[in-house]
Amino acid sequence: MSGAIWFIGESEDGRLQSSGAGVATLVRQLAAAAGADAVGLIVGSEPERAARELAGYLPSVLWARSAGADSFVSPSAQAAVIGRLVAVRDPGYVVLPATPAGRELAGALAARLQWGVLTNAVDVSWDGRPIAHSIVFRSDLKVRSAFAGDHGVITLQPNVVTPVLSGAAGTLEEVAMLDGELASPVRRTELVTGTAAASVEHARVIVTGGAGVGSREGWALVESLAASLNAAVGATRPAVDAGWVGYSQQIGQTGKTVRPDLYVALGVSGEVQHRVGMRMARAVVAINTDRDAPIARYSDLFVVGDLAVIVPLLIERLRETRPSGLPG
Amino acid sequence: MQVVVLTKSVPNTTGDEGLGPAFRLDRNAIDPIINPNDEYAIEVALRLAETQPGVQITMLTMGPAAAWPGLSKGLAVGVHNAILVSDPALEGSCALGTANTLAAALRRITFDLILAGADTSDGRAGIVGAAVATLLGIPFITHAGTLAVGNGAVQVRRLRDDGHERLEAPLPAFVSVTQEVGDLRYPSLRGIMGSRSRKPTTWSLGDLGIEPADAGGARATTIVLDVEPPQPRLPARIVAGEPGAVVGEIVEFIAERRIVS
Numbered sequence: 327m328s329g330a331i332w333f334i335g336e337s338e339d340g341r342l343q344s345s346g347a348g349v350a351t352l353v354r355q356l357a358a359a360a361g362a363d364a365v366g367l368i369v370g371s372e373p374e375r376a377a378r379e380l381a382g383y384l385p386s387v388l389w390a391r392s393a394g395a396d397s398f399v400s401p402s403a404q405a406a407v408i409g410r411l412v413a414v415r416d417p418g419y420v421v422l423p424a425t426p427a428g429r430e431l432a433g434a435l436a437a438r439l440q441w442g443v444l445t446n447a448v449d450v451s452w453d454g455r456p457i458a459h460s461i462v463f464r465s466d467l468k469v470r471s472a473f474a475g476d477h478g479v480i481t482l483q484p485n486v487v488t489p490v491l492s493g494a495a496g497t498l499e500e501v502a503m504l505d506g507e508l509a510s511p512v513r514r515t516e517l518v519t520g521t522a523a524a525s526v527e528h529a530r531v532i533v534t535g536g537a538g539v540g541s542r543e544g545w546a547l548v549e550s551l552a553a554s555l556n557a558a559v560g561a562t563r564p565a566v567d568a569g570w571v572g573y574s575q576q577i578g579q580t581g582k583t584v585r586p587d588l589y590v591a592l593g594v595s596g597e598v599q600h601r602v603g604m605r606m607a608r609a610v611v612a613i614n615t616d617r618d619a620p621i622a623r624y625s626d627l628f629v630v631g632d633l634a635v636i637v638p639l640l641i642e643r644l645r646e647t648r649p650s651g652l653p654g
Numbered sequence: 655m656q657v658v659v660l661t662k663s664v665p666n667t668t669g670d671e672g673l674g675p676a677f678r679l680d681r682n683a684i685d686p687i688i689n690p691n692d693e694y695a696i697e698v699a700l701r702l703a704e705t706q707p708g709v710q711i712t713m714l715t716m717g718p719a720a721a722w723p724g725l726s727k728g729l730a731v732g733v734h735n736a737i738l739v740s741d742p743a744l745e746g747s748c749a750l751g752t753a754n755t756l757a758a759a760l761r762r763i764t765f766d767l768i769l770a771g772a773d774t775s776d777g778r779a780g781i782v783g784a785a786v787a788t789l790l791g792i793p794f795i796t797h798a799g800t801l802a803v804g805n806g807a808v809q810v811r812r813l814r815d816d817g818h819e820r821l822e823a824p825l826p827a828f829v830s831v832t833q834e835v836g837d838l839r840y841p842s843l844r845g846i847m848g849s850r851s852r853k854p855t856t857w858s859l860g861d862l863g864i865e866p867a868d869a870g871g872a873r874a875t876t877i878v879l880d881v882e883p884p885q886p887r888l889p890a891r892i893v894a895g896e897p898g899a900v901v902g903e904i905v906e907f908i909a910e911r912r913i914v915s
């Protein structure tokens with residue numbers, strides 16, 4: 327039997343983070359293929375509820391509570407705890423979501439354990455060892471890679487696996503912290519929340535606006551089309567830089583990676599740095615005045631035309647005839 | 655204050671990348687530039703130097719000698735020194751190997767603050783920074799939008815999906831930055847001319863006290879098994895013309911595809 331495969335989860339406001347269930351599902355399936363144990367681990371200030379949620383996906387879940395008033399647990403402190411647990415319990419592989427928090431924790435763990443890291447997997451299969459599948463570079467090359475040794479850290483694109491409950495509640499085990507183990511020199515001095523737009527990461531439909539939207543007034547069209555399609559609003563970087571929308575909605579290399587069923591791109595050229603964030607979309611509709619815009623090559627339906635003319639008409643038509651097959 | 659900026663040399667992604675032996679990027683064959691996200695780290699360092707006296711900025715790169723011309727832009731915008739860790743044995747380094755080598759180089763210099771980009775345009779791993787900081791045993795904060803230094807600590811503001819937060823760490827510390835840093839400066843003509851003749855301080859593995867057998871491809875923790883081109887995509891249905899008809903096509907497409915099951 328191979329060493330266990332661990333999923334390192336996070337709690338967000340006391341709940342399992344949104345990307346957690348999908349990644350945990352993959353870990354369970356991978357462990358089944360490997361004949362290994364699948365184990366979840368959550369370290370946080372309020373880990374219990376998230377741990378219980380995670381136990382819906384994994385047969386066994388470890389959790390550890392950070393002491394102290396601050397809800398902030400620094401990733402270096404988390405890595406120290408996880409590193410200690412790994413040394414004692416000897417899992418084979420550790421999987422995390424390729425989110426900002428998951429990546430920094432992956433880096434810290436890799437350094438601490440001197441394990442290799444395979445990053446941004448879109449799938450992981452088992453063939454005597456984990457095989458990470460990823461898509462790289464401008465030309466969308468499909469790469470399969472593996473670890474040279476018997477251990478490693480894998481970061482998985484957060485929304486590539488549909489969460490599936492295991493059908494049985496996993497066991498929960500609290501792990502004791504050592505004295506001062508979670509003490510960290512990094513302090514959080516301010517936290518402002520509650521300014522969020524609907525998250526693009528798990529949206530089934532996304533309406534994205536680019537520079538071609540032209541103005542803040544034009545942006546209202548993006549939002550109202552999104553509303554009529556029950557979609558989240560996405561953005562290219564120039565739209566974020568122009569201040570029409572927050573950075574949390576940016577899709578691409580320095581933004582989110584999304585995988586909706588429908589991606590509607592309004593005034594988006596489709597440069598590679600944008601495309602890496604949306605190339606897994608299942609269907610793409612683009613509206614662009616430029617017939618030769620690169621996004622034409624990645625669209626299923628490419629509409630040559632002025633979005634300022636087409637989008638209001640589209641919103642009106644959608645109001646009259648709600649097409650079947652839209653969410654909600 | 656000594657500021658070190660980790661700057662990777664990456665291919666300028668204007669064409670399809672060539673893959674060399676063992677499916678590695680052929681780094682000698684492509685026009686190298688500074689990883690765009692690392693330019694934000696340089697910008698942050700330059701802003702610090704403008705607001706406080708005595709800031710010395712050093713760029714640190716691990717990469718082939720051919721990386722240099724692309725990196726010299728850093729000197730042209732005002733970075734003071736550049737160190738290039740370059741050795742034939744480093745070819746084929748994995749992400750962990752890169753972090754180990756960068757940490758070995760950093761142990762040879764003094765620093766108060768290490769800056770880096772959030773991730774690289776070629777690897778997109780986003781792990782090297784936290785790994786380097788962990789190896790050096792210093793606190794790290796990633797994905798900073800703005801940064802200030804005072805009272806022996808670095809203060810960072812960064813975005814969250816649902817708002818923002820401020821974090822603080824005592825120096826020496828590591829911080830990675832995002833595009834939220836904002837506009838980058840362009841090098842002046844004088845800067846470009848002045849940087850042209852300058853060369854980086856180059857360190858080999860020997861200079862770092864590392865045996866070639868303990869680094870690079872010889873110690874890579876990850877291997878590429880195979881690379882395949884993507885499935886060719888069906889060409890898009892292209893529609894143009896009368897807006898009313900076009901809108902009908904869009905509505906039909908959504909219905910036809912049963913977009914959501």
Ligand SMILES: Cc1cc2nc3c(=O)[nH]c(=O)nc-3n(C[C@H](O)[C@H](O)[C@H](O)COP(=O)(O)OP(=O)(O)OC[C@H]3O[C@@H](n4cnc5c(N)ncnc54)[C@H](O)[C@@H]3O)c2cc1C
Binds near residue numbers: 577593
């Ligand atoms: C390090 C780095 C990271 C980056 N990260 C990201 C990222 O995460 N996400 C991202 O999106 N970009 C990113 N970029 C920027 C990226 O390279 C492109 O510049 C950007 O994606 C282009 O955005 P755009 O399509 O909105 O604008 P443009 O490229 O300017 O395209 C606008 C499009 O709108 C069309 N248009 C104009 N008017 C109309 C109209 N009335 N009706 C219909 N169409 C119209 C035009 O024909 C054009 O195709 C990054 C760049 C770098 C260097």
Ligand SMILES: Nc1ncnc2c1ncn2[C@@H]1O[C@H](COP(=O)(O)O)[C@@H](O)[C@H]1O
Binds near residue numbers: 689714773777781
């Ligand atoms: N070879 C390298 N030389 C210098 N800095 C690097 C190198 N590789 C990565 N970095 C730094 O680490 C950051 C994250 O890189 P990565 O984990 O590869 O995405 C980059 O933005 C750089 O600042």
